[in-house]
Amino acid sequence: MTNFFKLLRFELDRFFKLYIVLIVVTIVSQLAGLVIISKLYMRRAREEIVVNQNSMESFLETYGQFSLANLTHSLWFFGPIALCIVSLLIYVFFIWYRDWFGKNTFIYRLLMLPTERLNVYLAKAMTIFTMVLGLVSLQIVLIYLEMNLVRLLVPRDFRLDLTIHEVIRSFDYFNILIPDSFLGFLISYGTGLMAVFVLFTAILIERSYRLKGVFIGGLYVAASFFVFISPLILSEIFLPRFFYPIEMFLLEVFAGLIVMTGAIWLGYYLLNKKIRV
Structure with a gap:
């Protein structure tokens, strides 16, 4: 620490x-x-x-x-x-x-x-x-x-x-x-921090695989964005009006945690296994 x-x-x-x-x-x-x-x-x-x-x-x-x-x-x-x-x-x-x-x-x-x-x-x-x-x-x-x-x-x-x-x-x-509430603060800045982690990991992908990494990193960012909005896609296209607002909120939080955790883990893996010094 x-x-x-x-x-x-x-x-x-x-x-x-x-x-x-x-x-x-x-x-x-x-x-x-x-x-x-x-x-x-x-x-x-x-x-x-x-x-x-x-x-x-x-x-x-x-x-x-x-x-x-x-x-x-x-x-x-x-x-x-x-x-x-x-x-x-x-x-x-x-x-x-x-x-x-x-x-x-x-x-x-x-x-x-x-x-x-x-x-x-x-x-x-x-x-x-x-x-x-x-x-x-x-x-x-x-x-x-x-x-x-x-x-x-x-x-x-x-x-x-x-x-x-x-x-x-x-x-x-x-x-x-x-934001005018603590919950709003967590949503706004939690989403922003998640985006920073995703971009950091995309940069490490590019640094690990160089020219191929640009394409792979772009795909990774797109996939992360898709996972994050997947509850909205599920609610709007496949199951309209199926979830209560609180359920949608919890699904979005869960999706955000998946994206953030995945970004940190992949960044950790790249730093230790792919990037050489």
């Missing part, structure tokens, strides 16, 4: 600089975006009310009250989130291929460490998972900060104060990134 945490810390340290860049870009973009959007809103309000002599009620009827939803619907908000998601998706592949194609082929030294090779596999997966949780936690803190900043930038009569749940619902993908 000690070796696993050492590997986890090592992998986190290797991504730390880029991780800080993502954090800074997210903070600066969202806070700057909120200031700019709110200033533009208040400038428009002054033009309509002071210059054009329209009433405040007329302005609010036309433009609506300002809320944090004005920010969440803008590129200032979802742009850095998309950047973080794309960066982490790329890093799922980079975290392995850097070790093979980087300076001095570091993978050979990594796999020769006096520890179970599975620890290397699990440490890389938990690195991705930890970074995702860190960015999501940052976003929750930012939302609370932005809610208070709105109160400073926009007068009470012109703004609509939203709760944290209303802000989350105002951004379509937040229900996946920030």
